[in-house]
Amino acid sequence: MVQNFDKIILFLKYFLTISVVVTLNFAIPRVMPGDPILNLFGEEAYLYEGILMELKREFGLDKPLHEQYLLYLLNLFSCNLGFSFSFQRPVSEVVAEYMLRTLILTIPSTILGIILGIYLALLIVWKGGERAMVIMILIYSIPAYWLGMVFLYIFSFKFGLFPLGGAVNSVIYINRLILPFLTIVIHIIVLNAIMGRAILAGTLRDSFVLTAISKGLKNSLILRRHVLKPSLAPIIALASIEFGFAFSGSTLVEIVFSYPGIGMLTWEAIKTRDYPILQAIFFIIALVVIIANAIADLISRAIDPRLRS
Amino acid sequence: MKKSILISITVVCLLAGCISPENESKKLERMFTIGTTMPIKSINIFSDYYFGILRDLMMDRLVSIGEGGTIHPELAESWETKENGKTWIFKLRRASFHDGKTLTAEDVAFTINYLREKVPEYRSHLALVEKAEAVDERTVKIVLSKPWSNFLWNLAVVNILPKHVWENVEKPLEFVDTKATIGNGPFVFESFDKSSGLLVFRANENYWKGKPKVDKIVFRIFTNDQAMLMALIKGEVDTIYFYARGIDPAIVSGLLGKENLSFIVVDNLGVDNALWFNCQRYPFDVKDFRIAISYALSYEEYAKYIAAGYAEVPNAGFVPKGWKFYKETRKLEKNLSVTNEILEKLGFRDCNGDGWRDYPDCTAFEMKLAYRTDIVESSRLAEFIKRDLENVGLKVRLQPLDNPSFRQVLDRDKTHDLAISRTTMWGMGMWAGYATGYFDARNIGWANVADQRLLEIIDALLNETVEEKRRELIYKLQDIYAEELYAIPLYWGKIVQPYRSDKVSGLVYNPMMGIIGDETWFKILIK
Numbered sequence: 001m002v003q004n005f006d007k008i009i010l011f012l013k014y015f016l017t018i019s020v021v022v023t024l025n026f027a028i029p030r031v032m033p034g035d036p037i038l039n040l041f042g043e044e045a046y047l048y049e050g051i052l053m054e055l056k057r058e059f060g061l062d063k064p065l066h067e068q069y070l071l072y073l074l075n076l077f078s079c080n081l082g083f084s085f086s087f088q089r090p091v092s093e094v095v096a097e098y099m100l101r102t103l104i105l106t107i108p109s110t111i112l113g114i115i116l117g118i119y120l121a122l123l124i125v126w127k128g129g130e131r132a133m134v135i136m137i138l139i140y141s142i143p144a145y146w147l148g149m150v151f152l153y154i155f156s157f158k159f160g161l162f163p164l165g166g167a168v169n170s171v172i173y174i175n176r177l178i179l180p181f182l183t184i185v186i187h188i189i190v191l192n193a194i195m196g197r198a199i200l201a202g203t204l205r206d207s208f209v210l211t212a213i214s215k216g217l218k219n220s221l222i223l224r225r226h227v228l229k230p231s232l233a234p235i236i237a238l239a240s241i242e243f244g245f246a247f248s249g250s251t252l253v254e255i256v257f258s259y260p261g262i263g264m265l266t267w268e269a270i271k272t273r274d275y276p277i278l279q280a281i282f283f284i285i286a287l288v289v290i291i292a293n294a295i296a297d298l299i300s301r302a303i304d305p306r307l308r309s
Numbered sequence: 310m311k312k313s314i315l316i317s318i319t320v321v322c323l324l325a326g327c328i329s330p331e332n333e334s335k336k337l338e339r340m341f342t343i344g345t346t347m348p349i350k351s352i353n354i355f356s357d358y359y360f361g362i363l364r365d366l367m368m369d370r371l372v373s374i375g376e377g378g379t380i381h382p383e384l385a386e387s388w389e390t391k392e393n394g395k396t397w398i399f400k401l402r403r404a405s406f407h408d409g410k411t412l413t414a415e416d417v418a419f420t421i422n423y424l425r426e427k428v429p430e431y432r433s434h435l436a437l438v439e440k441a442e443a444v445d446e447r448t449v450k451i452v453l454s455k456p457w458s459n460f461l462w463n464l465a466v467v468n469i470l471p472k473h474v475w476e477n478v479e480k481p482l483e484f485v486d487t488k489a490t491i492g493n494g495p496f497v498f499e500s501f502d503k504s505s506g507l508l509v510f511r512a513n514e515n516y517w518k519g520k521p522k523v524d525k526i527v528f529r530i531f532t533n534d535q536a537m538l539m540a541l542i543k544g545e546v547d548t549i550y551f552y553a554r555g556i557d558p559a560i561v562s563g564l565l566g567k568e569n570l571s572f573i574v575v576d577n578l579g580v581d582n583a584l585w586f587n588c589q590r591y592p593f594d595v596k597d598f599r600i601a602i603s604y605a606l607s608y609e610e611y612a613k614y615i616a617a618g619y620a621e622v623p624n625a626g627f628v629p630k631g632w633k634f635y636k637e638t639r640k641l642e643k644n645l646s647v648t649n650e651i652l653e654k655l656g657f658r659d660c661n662g663d664g665w666r667d668y669p670d671c672t673a674f675e676m677k678l679a680y681r682t683d684i685v686e687s688s689r690l691a692e693f694i695k696r697d698l699e700n701v702g703l704k705v706r707l708q709p710l711d712n713p714s715f716r717q718v719l720d721r722d723k724t725h726d727l728a729i730s731r732t733t734m735w736g737m738g739m740w741a742g743y744a745t746g747y748f749d750a751r752n753i754g755w756a757n758v759a760d761q762r763l764l765e766i767i768d769a770l771l772n773e774t775v776e777e778k779r780r781e782l783i784y785k786l787q788d789i790y791a792e793e794l795y796a797i798p799l800y801w802g803k804i805v806q807p808y809r810s811d812k813v814s815g816l817v818y819n820p821m822m823g824i825i826g827d828e829t830w831f832k833i834l835i836k
Contacts, residue, residue, distance in 0.1 A: 034713025038720060041430045042358045043712070044736040046720075046746065046753045048436065051429050088356040088483045101504060149535065157539045164540040165344075165506060165531040176505070258532045260503055268348060271683075273713045 014290060021286040026072050028282075029275045030065070036085050036273035037061065059085055072279065081283075082276035086269070091280045094265070099247070099284070102254075102261035105177055106246035109185040114239050116185075117192020122223055124193065125200040133197065140190045145252035148183040152256060155179060165258030180257040184250055188242065195238055196231075203231045233300035233307060240296035244289030248281075338524040339835040341813060343825075344537040344546035345528050349508060352490055352501050354468070355428050356482040362552045365822060366510055366526070367407075368468035368492025371399055371417065372461050374821045377633040378578065378738055380461045383827075384412070384469060384493070394456035394774040401447040404493045404517040406471045412493050414443035419472040421451060427481050434463045458774045462738045465821075468492060495521045495830050506530035521830035522815075541807060542567055548808035548816065550825060553579060553733040555804035557685055558617035569811035574619065574803050575818045576631045578734040580744070581616065581802035582690050583627070585719070585728045585755040588795050592655070592668075593726060599794040601651035604644045605701045611693060612800040615686050619805055623798035625791035628743050630801065631820075634783040638791035641798070648701045659702060666702040679708040679728040681715050687729045690799060694729065719755050728755060729799070734821050741770040743783055748795050756795040763789055812836055 037055045041047065047055075056062040060071060075082055081091035124132050139147075156164045162179050203209065204227055212226040249263030262281060269277035301307045347359035354361040354368075365373075371385040382388075385399040404412045421441035424431035437460070441451045453460065471491050478484045490498035495518070496510035508528040512521045529546055531537040538560070540546045549556065556564075564570055584606070586593040593599065603625070612620040623629070626638030652658070656669030668674045676698070680691040688709065695705040708725075710718060718725050732747055739753070740746035745767045748756045758764075766789065770782045790796075806824055808816055815833045819826025 032714075033717055034711065035717045035721060036713065038716045039713040040356070040358075042361070043716075044733055044739060044746075044753075045430045046433050046739070047429060048433055051432050055429055086356075087350060088353065089351075089485070097503075152536060152539070156536075157543055160543065164543065164545055165529065165533075165536045255532045256536065258506055258530065258536060260506070260532075264532060268350075271711060271713070 014294065017290055018287070021290075022073070022076065022283065023069075025279045025282040025286070026069055029273065029278045032270075032273060034273045036275060039272050040085060059083075076283070081280040084274055084277050086272040086274045086277070091276045094277060095262070095280050095284065098260060098262045098265040101259070102249040102263065103246070105180055105259070105261060106184060106249065109181050110188055110239075110242050110246045113185045113188025114192050114242065117189040118196045118228075118235060120189065120193040121196030121200055122228065124197050125204055125227070126219070126223060133194070136190045136193050139186065140194060143252070144183055144187045144250060145256050147186065148180065148253050148256035151179045151183055176257065176259065180250075180253050180259055183253050183257075191242075192238070196235060199231045199234045199238075200227055203227050206230070230304070233304045236296045236299050237293075240292035241289070243292045244285065247288045248285045339522070340525045340527060341523045341833065341835060342527045342529060342546045344531055344540050344549040345551060346531050346534060346537060347551060348532070349501070349528075349530060350503070351485050352487065352498065353482065353485050354489070355430070359552070363508075363510075363528075363825065364468045364492075365494060365827070366496040366825065367490050367494040367498055368470065369404065369494050370466070370468050371401075371464050373827065374462070374465045374735070374738070374819075376820060377631055378734070378742070378820070379633055380465065384417075388461075390774060392456075394458055394460070394772070395453050397451045397453070397460060398444070399449050399451070401449065402517055403447075405515060406493050407491050407497045407513060408471070409515075410471060410473060412469065412471070413446050414449040415446075416472045417441070417449045417469055418443045418451075419476065420467065420470045423470065423475060423481075424467060427479075431467070434466060456772045456774065458771060458779065459738070459740070459742050462742060466735065468494075493517070495827065496526060499525075518827070518831065522833050523830065523835055538564070541809065542570065544569070544809055544812065546809075547813045548806070548824060550823060552823070553735070553821075555806045555823075558619040558802070558805055559615075559686075559689075561617055561619065561805050561807075564807060569809055570807055571810035573806040573808070573816060573818050573824070575806075575820075576629065577802045577804045578629055578631050578820045579732045579737055580623075580627065580629060580798045581620065581731055582611075582684075582687055582729055582799045583732065584694065584797040584799055585725075585730060585747075586795060587723060587725050587727070587757050589723070589750065589757045589759060590726060592657070595655065596793055597651050597655055598657075599797075601648045601655070601701075602698065602703075603641060603794050603797050604647040604651075605697050605703075606641070606694065606797065606799070607643050607697055608641050608800060609643075611690060612802075615690050615693065616800055616802045620800040620802040623801045625794060625797075626787035627790040627796060627798050628737070628787055629798075632737075632743070634743070634780050636784045636787040638787055645701060652701065652703075657703075664702065665704045673704075675704040675706055677708045677726045678705050679710055679715065679718055679725045681712060681730055682709045683712050684731060687731070690729055694727075694799075720753055723750075723754075723757050725755075730755060741767045743770075743786055744790075745770070745786070748790075758795050760793065760795075763793070763795070 037052055053062065060068060084091050084094050087094045123129065152164060156162045162175055209226050212222045249261045251263030251267050254261045254263040265277065266281050347362065349357060349359045351357045352360055354364040369384045371383060373381050373383045375381045384402055384404060386402045388397060388399045390397050401414060401417065406412055418441040421435060421438060425435040425438055437453045437455060437457045439452045439454045441449060444450050474488045474491055487498060495513050495516045497513050499509040499511045501508045506529055510526045512524050514520050537549055541549055586599050588594050608622040612622055622640055624638045624640055626636055628635055652666060657666040657674065659665060660667045660671035666674055678691055678695060680687045682688055691707050695707060698705050719728055732744060736746065737744050740749060746752040748758045748763065749767055750757045750759045766782055766786050770779065773779050773782060806818055813833060813835055816824045817828035817832055818824055819828055
């Protein structure tokens with residue numbers, strides 16, 4: 001009975017979160033000043049009032065806000081993300097196209113970044129590496145886009161190893177992924193090393209670790225079983241947030257490398273006030289973060305008996 | 310360890326072929342590579358504004374715009390007007406579409422009727438068109454609801470569509486099939502790869518002017534100017550392009566002296582930056598107040614620091630030199646004593662001793678200065694203007710706006726006090742021409758002018774087709790701009806177009822389309 005009540009509370013918590021997210025997704029783009037219809041045409045375009053009204057009607061922007069909101073909810077329930085003003089295509093098609101490009105870049109970099117970052121954190125914690133930590137903090141303080149510009153300057157401009165933007169032909173598409181991949185992965189490694197060190201250092205101070213050391217267990221065994229395993233819950237929570245960010249893309253890195261991913265799409269949609277695109281992107285990102293969080297909760301409970309109690 | 314990392318990177322690069330394979334293909338064909346930051350998203354010329362900018366490559370127009378804003382025959386080899394400009398008859402050249410079908414008067418008539426019915430933007434451009442009809446295979450007649458002297462200017466943005474492709478397309482803005490790119494123009498659309506940021510066109514061998522002197526144009530799409538400029542310096546692109554704009558003059562000095570980099574420098578027929586008053590708001594509706602402000606501005610500094618010297622101090626008549634009916638009006642100048650004297654006379658003085666001028670009734674006065682954040686020079690200018698106006702005690706609040714907000718405020722709501730924005734060359738020719746579209750409250754009307762004196766001239770100009778009389782009206786128009794100062798040009802700039810002289814020569818700058826105008830395709834030399 002108590003367990004069922006807990007589940008209901010948990011469900012309500014997630015339902016409420018999604019409801020708030022959906023409402024904010026609808027409201028925020030509309031609060032921004034600027035007319036999406038005017039922006040569909042060039043800066044020299046003059047549209048008579050009648051034409052503007054007709055277009056607003058076509059896109060459903062002439063309806064009162066509460067009706068637009070209801071329509072948005074109904075569409076969402078039927079998995080219809082709407083129709084993009086600026087692309088003149090269904091939003092689901094556009095978002096899928098850009099999302100795929102982002103995920104090609106961010107999923108491998110996130111996985112690699114988390115693994116290497118945590119490994120590095122373990123090394124620092126175990127072997128002591130204050131100097132390494134200073135370097136990590138220094139690197140982390142460099143904004144990713146700036147690091148990207150430095151890479152672009154050195155590897156593309158100076159050494160000509162990669163194109164400066166846009167692949168020269170689509171067969172070598174992979175080579176334009178390398179620099180943004182490196183930029184993102186370095187940031188994720190450093191973030192995980194810094195956060196991981198803080199988490200692991202806390203565990204290292206626990207008495208059961210001291211017991212394991214005094215029992216004369218092998219270092220690798222102590223690290224794996226007595227340091228890493230009890231620290232996994234917060235690490236997984238951290239990873240779930242990072243996977244959420246993986247879906248949102250890295251707008252500035254994408255802009256630096258002229259890479260048309262979801263970050264760039266978000267930026268373009270803001271510039272053109274393409275409400276349906278913005279709503280869809282924010283909704284998907286929020287949903288991914290919530291789901292990733294829920295999965296992280298489940299995994300943490302499964303692997304850490306302290307959380308179950 | 311270091312060595313193995315270096316070797317790995319090199320191997321990956323070689324496998325990926327990232328050491329410029331473009332040079333290989335360039336040897337085989339005359340390829341012209343252009344870098345652009347225009348955010349092209351699709352291949353629909355109507356719904357993707359920036360792809361639409363490139364439509365002249367694929368589709369010809371009846372007429373085009375050349376030096377000084379003059380109209381040149383294009384697909385129409387000749388034309389005549391009847392009924393005092395109400396009826397226009399065009400004689401067409403022989404031309405064929407990329408798919409081999411002959412372009413006829415039916416296609417032209419279809420295009421005009423189709424656009425005014427189905428494409429919102431053209432419903433404004435072609436608002437006065439009553440009907441278009443084919444008289445015979447090579448003659449088309451367009452009837453207007455009333456005389457419209459500037460009709461040809463609007464026709465210069467109407468690209469002829471093949472009727473057989475578009476006649477069954479109900480929603481032109483959603484049509485993204487490659488057939489949507491078929492025209493009769495000098496280039497045939499080949500491919501658009503958004504992932505790779507590549508847009509490719511191939512020369513049309515059957516173009517009526519002959520085959521262009523370049524086999525292939527490749528647009529490489531960048532999202533940041535710095536990367537694009539690096540690509541230019543490195544020779545990855547032959548030149549760069551953005552509609553109605555060269556490079557930011559402030560960065561020219563950093564490029565001067567770079568090996569193999571040359572520049573085309575031409576007068577801009579648009580006004581790079583102007584200060585627009587909302588002439589239906591107090592005190593901007595007071596001519597003397599506008600004049601007072603005009604004497605507070607540091608035009609020479611703007612030309613020197615904002616345009617890096619690639620500009621000159623403008624005249625009060627707004628319309629830049631180089632326009633066909635340009636008239637010399639007084640040069641704008643800074644004279645703070647004139648400003649102070651006028652402001653005092655108008656009653657704008659500091660009532661409470663806080664250092665700022667107040668309204669004549671002593672309530673606090675502050676002006677909002679709106680500017681576009683997407684135009685870097687405008688942002689810099691806003692700071693200069695704020696400083697200049699505050700020097701004479703006028704309090705200014707900066708109002709940075711992105712493009713959609715700017716358009717909302719200036720085009721629709723008209724809630725601005727002052728605004729900085731540019732005019733494009735084509736924009737200068739809109740409505741009755743000579744920037745009238747930007748002034749007249751009945752059109753875009755950034756200056757929101759409802760002054761009958763101006764509107765009468767504009768109406769007369771819209772109706773007048775006799776060149777001599779038009780010239781007189783245009784002179785009057787510039788006189789009234791100079792006298793009333795509904796907007797103040799801040800400088801008349803030049804367009805600086807960089808290109809790789811080791812890779813290409815013979816580029817010609819068209820005043821409307823820049824280096825991608827028709828003139829380039831028959832003079833260009835790929836080295």
